[in-house]
Amino acid sequence: MPDAYENINMAMRSILTTDIGDNEDPYFQFNDLTSMSSTSVLSPFSSSGSQGNMSMTSPMSTSSSPMHITDDYINLTNAVTILGEPYISVLVQPMEKFRFRYKSEMVGTHGSLLGVYNGRKRNKNNVPTVKLHNYLDKAIIRCTLVTTDEDLRIPHAHRLVRRVDSADIGDPHYMEVSSQNDFTAEFVGMGIIHTARRHVKDEIVRKLREEALEERKRSNIDATLNLRDDAQIKADAEQYQKTINLNSVSLCFQGFIKDEHNIMRPITAPVYSNSVNNLKSALTGELKICRIDKYTSSCEGGEEVFILVEKVSKKNIKIKFFELDDDDTEIWMDYGRFSELDVHHQYAMVFRTPAYRDRNITSPKEVFIQLERPSDSYCSEPIKFTYKPTDRMIGRKRTRISHSNSAELVQALAFNNDILMNTSLTSTPLSNDSTEISKEIKKMLDDRCSSSEFRDFVEHINLDSKFLLYETLLNQGGEDKLTYDGAPSKKASINFNICYLQNTLSKFLSLYQCCMLDDKLFAKDVIIDTIKDMKMKPREAKDIIKISFKDRTTYGDTPLHCALRYGQKNNVKRILMLMSTLNTDAEELVNIRNSSGKTPLHYAASQDQPEIIQALLMLGADPNITDHYGQMPLHRAVKFLEAEGSINILLAEKDVNIEANTDYGWSPLQLAAQAGSYHAVYSLIKAGADVNNTDMTYGRTALHIAVEGGHKDIVEFLLKNTKIDVNKKNFSGNTALHTAIVTPGTKAKEICALLVKYGADPHIRNYNRELNNVDGEQIQDIKVEVHSEDENMEECNGQSSFDLASNKPDILQLVSGQNDMLINNTIKEENINDTQKVWMDIDQEKQLASILDETKGWKKLAHYFDYKYLMNIFKQTSSSSLLLLNYIAIQTNTSLSELTNILQNIGEEDAATYMSQILSMKHET
């Protein structure tokens, strides 16, 4: 069916010989025209509605068009011709995601539908806005809610309400436009009411009826709907309710004018906004990866990764891996592997990584992962992910477990088991070795088996031993069962389980110990054998060395690994000496990785053995090899508090990668900051480490981390001697100051003071929207002028450092810049000079505060500034007024003269008078 505006256009073109085409700048021309002739243009609609031959089905047909040809027409034609046909454009689109609320939720006020921030003009009201173009008289713009489906735009079952004077008005909404408002309609305060599924049909029927009736009335004012129409509408509604998408709506805008019978007549085609999706629904809600447990995988894929996500539905979610080339073109993609069962309660997922496109990479490859929702192909923000080269080269076949003899192992198990089961571990008379073992076991139990060595062991334990172990365990379990008799009570069975678990654990531990015993002798054995062999065949000495030091234990350890692991310094020395005879051939031996990916250098670094590190490096050890946790020797070395040697030796090595992240996403600097190793931090920074690098899991800089650990010396060093960004936000939007305020500890206050001293901005807000204070009262949003231009609008409602400090009066004073004790005098003076221009100096402030303390006027003042929730804090301090004044000075833009007025208004005459004095003094200077 032809639209009215099309017909208008056709009529125009038939009249005119030349077609001026679309206007490049209709706005400009429009202004031109209005200024010269808007008053002389007559309304062309004076006689519409009296037409007898209107189409019954289309209100928009040619004949019902308001632009029919009359004598007035020529006048308008000229204008319209120059302008083009009237149309509506969407100046500000509605936001893409919005929470639809049920009727039952519409008590009180909730947020209204805002516009999307559109880059150019920063509207004061950022709300959906449309503009009517090419029309000179006043007109009406109607806004209704329709379906998103472009092929089927029907009225939507949901309601579009608009709050006008505390009453919600349903759609349609009419807004008058004219030259007065630049033909622009802003739809302020709209909300979307989610029609309950069971009412969808009724609602659609209602809206279709309304629409049909309006259409009828355009041709006949007294028209009503007959039964047949009604039946049709009901049938249609029935159909629509099945397919309608309740989580997505569009706004429909159309221009109208009202004729003398109050009938709306369209003057433009309808225009549809972008879709608005229900924020609450898992079908259309936001997709986000909130947290990931690791961001690396072997290029072979198949590694398990845990992620926490915002609400997803398990049937409608994928995890996409993709790689971009330098031009940001996607060059590879695949999906993470998981089943529906791996999606935990819509908020967490466990998946396996797909293999990288090339399984033979030799350097790490950066790719991205993101969530993808197949139903609307919406994607989350991508996060970085790294594929690492495989370590297939590590041989595990050569296990050198001497007691593969069952009897021997069982005996060993029994032996160790006895030790463990004995209640008093230490009191049992034991040989030296046994004492050591029991200590080990005790330690292991204390660590709850968290040691990576133990995990490696369990993982790589050879099959024979495993079988044997299980067998033993089964037998053991059976015996336990037999000894347990009587009716099973819950308690008893729990006890049994615990007992059983303990047994299992101890078995594994015993086995671990046995292997360790064996491994302890490994280095020595090999050295002895090697030397023996060398004596026998002195000519083949080099080959003998090469071969024998490639031998491996269960863990893939070479003799050198073993000697290092067990602290056998002499063995280490012997091996290194033997290796050094090989010259460059030693490089291969010295870089062998064991089954957890560690080289001898890892162990030397972990144990802080500078001489050995030096020796290994001289033999060609590569300091950049990472173990299976992505750790380089450097990552381990930075943890030592006092030792300077190891780090400096490692850092002196050229090509050492000082920014490398572990699999948990930590750089050496961040680890050093966490460990509290001042020296390591110092050395790394001296070696050029980037202080503003952030860790991958929380987005923290070394500063955040040092603050968290309460390492004041490091914090101070970072602030004083580096260009660290004191106000950098981590993933949750917290700055180091936020962290400092919430971190307990004796040095917390001093650290806060340091941060403030070096420019930490307490106004910065994090992304946490919980605005409840300690008393559970709602904190009103403090009206803080955000100065930074690049901040998003949403970021305004997180917590500032003030909010976090609101129940810690001393820290609050500190961040408010009030405490003189802790802040260095020079800095303080600078601050004062800065604020002095707009604020009073400290003495004047104190004077004013004493006046307000006297009269208790500060309470009124606090009330005026809506600081009710801070009352308790103000009360606790020696001068409530002074703190309040500081608060006002820092958090608001109140000028001195404004303050004077405020004081006047709340009846604080004395204070106001004093203020006037200050003001006049300021004017003089």
Next chain:
DNA sequence: AATCTTTTCCC
């Protein structure tokens, strides 16, 4: 009966 979705409720 268990689990997911929709609706209501509450802080």
Next chain:
DNA sequence: CGGGAAAAGAT
């Protein structure tokens, strides 16, 4: 307000 979660309803 905006966010979260319980209750009710569906599958």
